[in-house]
Amino acid sequence: MTLSLMVMPPLIGAALLALAGGRLGRKAIAVLACAAVALSFMAAVWTSAPLLATTYESMSSLSGLEFWPQVSTTMEGVPYVQEKLYEWIGVGSLRVNIGFHLDAVAALMVLVVTGVGLLIHLYAAGYMADDPDFGRFFCYMNLFVAAMLILVLADNLVLLYLGWEGVGVCSYLLIGFWYREPANGAAASKAFVVTRVGDAALALGLFLLARDLGTLRIDEVASGAARLWAVGDPTVTLVAALLLIGAVGKSAQVPLQVWLPDAMAGPTPVSALIHAATMVTAGVYLIARTHAIFLMAPAVMAAVAIVGTLTAFLAGCAALAQKDIKRVLAYSTISQIGFMFAALGVGAFAVALFHLMTHAFFKALLFLSAGTVSHALHGETDLHRMGGLRHGRALPGTAALAAVGVGSLAGLPLITSGFYSKDAILWASLQPPYGHPMILAGLLITAGLTTLYAFRWYFMIFSGSPGPASRGEVHRPRALMLWPCVGLAAGALLIGFLETPETLGGYHALGDFLNPVFAAAEHTVGGEHAGFASAEAAHTAELAVQGAAAAMSLIGVLLAYYFFVMRPAWLERLKQGAVGRLIEATWRSGWGFDEVYELVFVRPYVALAKLLRDEPVDDVVDAIAGTARFSSVLLSVTQTGRLRTYAGALVFGILLLLTIWLWP
């Protein structure tokens, strides 16, 4: 019992809440749910500690004690903790275990999932306090954490798929949590159906792997693929492409991003946990986990980078035109995961995970702040009706916390974690063999857009004069809703220093921890002097990229301040023009993907469904049945009960036989 200690508490918590949730009081439910995640977090720390100890000299005193779980190392020297519970499926030579595998990458993920998850659970205990379905909510939340941990810890792709579907189901249940509103149910179905497109592709990818490699264990898949296929082989390219489609669906990347903005129909803690910090990053995790496959398919790597950059840019534009407090954040999430995909696509897997971690903190913080604001304004979500909440007795604490989140999202230089992780991505996007200046350019522009929409969001809520919604009585947040945000804000400020660029000290705590897992990849990326002629040239280039990023971020802040605080009228006039109107409408609708899909997929499908409503296939079957029935009636006429008919039939039979026999 090592790794399963992590999965069990939320699973048991969910079961208890499902069975006895109705009989427990609110306090008992909250304590039970939070305790389950807390236990899981402690187990995550306990199992990750020995892995950290193998990386860092300062922690090496930890190793050797009996208290920690047993650490093994692979042939390449990558440390891991493993636990096999039992064999789940054994068909022919295919063996699938319920087994868990914790290496550095998984350790990072479980710490984020359980750590951020715990803070969000605490916040939710305050946020949802008045909801009549308190028990059901925490049941789903615990179940989600358990499924996410299964996804992360799975030592084979089938179990990973189980977790993958598990988080999908929980996402569906939680988006539609307030099911009495039909729109919420529709949003939940949309999320489920759209991600299912990706899930189906992922399943096909797994089938291909199982067929050709005869195994789905992640470590064996990596080594088996290298043995069986050459780099660029069509099969491995197909597999990687299918895995990519799966990741694109789950992580809401173009062209399957349309479900995430609608998923904001769920309660805000759900948006923070599932649709920002953890589940939507599962696609990033999947690609990192199966990076060996992707590295063998350079074409797909390029596709990953292009999808990521394109998504980041498109969603960044869309975020700029939203008027719902949570939809801005939803598009921002899509855009930020685009950054992670771009990092994956250029082969900088550790960097993608770094951004995943910082994003988990600052985006969760932003969502929780948005939740606090809506809560304070009695459920108001329209940005245009807010304003001035920074001042006086309104929400100064939340304003400060949100400022930290926004700053980190915008990547304000030096002081925020977002700066470090985004800068790492920008720098990686230039490095051979996968990097390309076009990617860098796209991401830089998006970084500017990010600052712009982030501060637009902040200024519209907290600055200026109070809007119609924020003029009245403001509902003060509970302490339980404030303190988790403080924890997240601390993370959003500090965790960036785990990994600093060469120009700023070159401290690589996270890289040292993660890179052994990606050892093969890191050797091929960058090369000597990161692809530049000399160390000096590389140093200059890195400084230039940082300077550009910092400039983008600062210019963005200034522009935002100018447009949204100093001269809001100018913007209004700009929006009145024909071009302005068109751009705003396009961006607000998220580039019209929904409309196109409606036209291309939904309408024809609905039309087909209407056509088939009366089951024309059944008509054929009914016709056969009718014919049989009719023939039966017809034949029954011969059964007269009269002896002479029977004797006549006998003679007829003889004549029949004679005719057939004597036929020429």
Added chain:
Amino acid sequence: MSGADLWSLAPLIVPALAGTLVMLLGGFNANRRLHHGLAVGALAAALLCVGMAYGTAPRTVTPLLIIDSYALFFLTLIYAATGLLAMFARPYLAVREKDTDAFYALLLFAATGMGVLACSNHFAALFLGLEILTVSLYTLIGYLREDSRSLEAAAKYLVLAALSSSFLLFGIALVYAATGTLLLNPAFRAIADLAPQFGQQAEAAWALAGGIFLFVGFAFKLALVPFHMWSPDVYQGAPAPVTALIATGSKGAVLAVLLRAVGPVGLGEIGGAAGITVLAVLTMFGGNLLALLQDDLKRLLAYSSVAHLGYVMVALLAGGVAGAQAMTFYVLAYVLTTLGAFGVVTILSSESPCEADSLAAYRGIGWRRPWLAATLAVMILSLAGIPPTAGFLAKVAVLGAAIEAGRLGLAIAMALASGVAIYFYLRVIVVMYMQEEEDATEASSLPSSFANAVALLVLVALVIAIGLHPTPWFEAVRVAVATILPA
């Protein structure tokens, strides 16, 4: 005839003697239990003799009869079926307060007739066996002489069977005239030799016409369409145990001799393939379509058995060793299954003097008599050919043989016909498990006899055992068929 020959014939002699004994006893003793015991005991003893006869097989006793393991396989099946029938018949007759001596005596004579058919190697034995069986059946069908339906059935059967027997005899005469032999195999081989010279030689025409008339005789007994019309009336009118005998043992015996005569030569060789293909297709569809809207279980089972004989004809048409094996296996599965179905009908008809044949009488018995209903359900599923029952594997064997022999069209026809059949088979099960109507009278909770319960249980176990683990049964069939058709 030597003593050893007599030992070999013991399986035929025992039921004949026992039948005579019961008849004689009946003159001064009306003890039903004694007659019943004698009949069942005699059939058990006959089975024992069958077992012993395996030691001396194969042995030809006079030119008429041959006791080989093929014959012994069918004798086992026939005697076991008749013995079980005799057991089912006891409460049935008891509740109707009929004299039983003649019934059991006739049952034993019918068993003898069927035995002779299974062993016959000669047209004389064939005709003799057939007539012993048929004459016994005339009386058995009309055994409930106060019941007009029973009498009507007997009269119809008498007239039509006599007509068909005359065709059979005429056929035998023509074949003898053309080939000069009455031995089954040489006669059919001679027909096969003559067939290509049709149109040039008068003998060929006689031989082929003889073959047709012979086959009509068989087709009547097997109730192939359009010679089937007697069968629903007779099935419905005859006492349930007698219906069971017509549906199981008599079909099995006639098929045994048909396969022995035709199998080694092949239907195609004697120019019968086209005609029998037409009959088989007519029979499969006719039987199943006529059963479709039946509201009387005995008539429904009559049409169902018509259709099943059509499937058997498919196996016969497939020919070769595979076809013969499929046919024999099908007969085994069909006899056990049909016996089980009629066993339930007989037991339900033993609860009151009226026959339990209307489908309405079965409404809700799934709740009143769960075990009986479950038994009938298993048998119906087996008849419909649903796994894991014997009926399913039997159909698979026949379809496999037909496809292997290149008779794809026939196989497709059989599959389609079986598809139609599912409807009325499932309807029986649905009716059994429907809620009873409010005014349904409480059935007498008269328990059926322990022996009958065991007999039904054995049949259910066999039907499912064959379906789940067919290997030993296939092996038995293979050994039996190998004696008439060496691979």
